[in-house]
């Protein structure tokens with residue numbers, strides 16, 4: 001091994017393993033915190049939410065899901081002194097050229113009203129004219145950061161279609177208008193376990209678990 005060998009710049013062996021202990025869930029969205037805690041259940045870590053630690057909600061200045069996930073995880077790891085896991089996610093509608101995308105939370109406004117955001121998605125699809133397709137996908141970027149600034153990121157996806165009117169009261173966000181391909185029910189009509197078996201978050205989680213546990 002040469003003297004200037006730097007393990008941080010060797011992929012993929014550079015992936016750092018997460019050891020059992022406290023893990024900050026760097027999200028202020030209770031729906032996500034609940035899903036992430038459920039997905040982490042079998043992996044021997046003790047989740048603590050950013051809200052419970054009184055951490056601020058960072059401004060999402062990135063232009064990609066990965067960039068926003070990394071900045072949220074790094075901020076929480078730095079402030080807490082603990083490893084932190086963040087999630088940046090959103091709904092991308094093909095007929096809207098990927099919108100709302102990274103702006104999915106912002107479409108719900110400062111009072112986080114997803115009735116308004118879902119209506120806006122539907123109205124904008126209709127505004128494209130009768131030929132507009134309803135295809136859409138959710139993306140989830142997960143970033144795991146350490147207080148020394150090391151960070152790993154993983155991106156997952158699930159494809160489906162937008163339906164109207166909204167259906168179901170489980171889940172959160174845009175779940176009532178999203179039906180994954182191969183299914184007839186929305187994410188908000190499914191049991192959490194069924195959503196966890198196929199969601200964008202579960203896809204990203206499988207990659208994270210394979211890499212860092």
Ligand SMILES: O=c1nc[nH]c2c1ncn2[C@H]1C[C@H](O)[C@@H](COP(=O)(O)OP(=O)(O)OP(=O)(O)O)O1
Pocket residue numbers: 026027028029032057060087088089090091104105138171172173174175187199201
């Ligand atoms: O499984 C999902 N089912 C339905 N809607 C979803 C899902 N996953 C993301 N979404 C939508 C709603 C959410 O508000 C936005 C993410 O925005 P995003 O900035 O990543 O999260 P956020 O501001 O709600 O919480 P935080 O940044 O503190 O983690 O995309």
Ligand SMILES: [Mg+2]
Pocket residue numbers: 060105
């Ligand atoms: Mg956010």
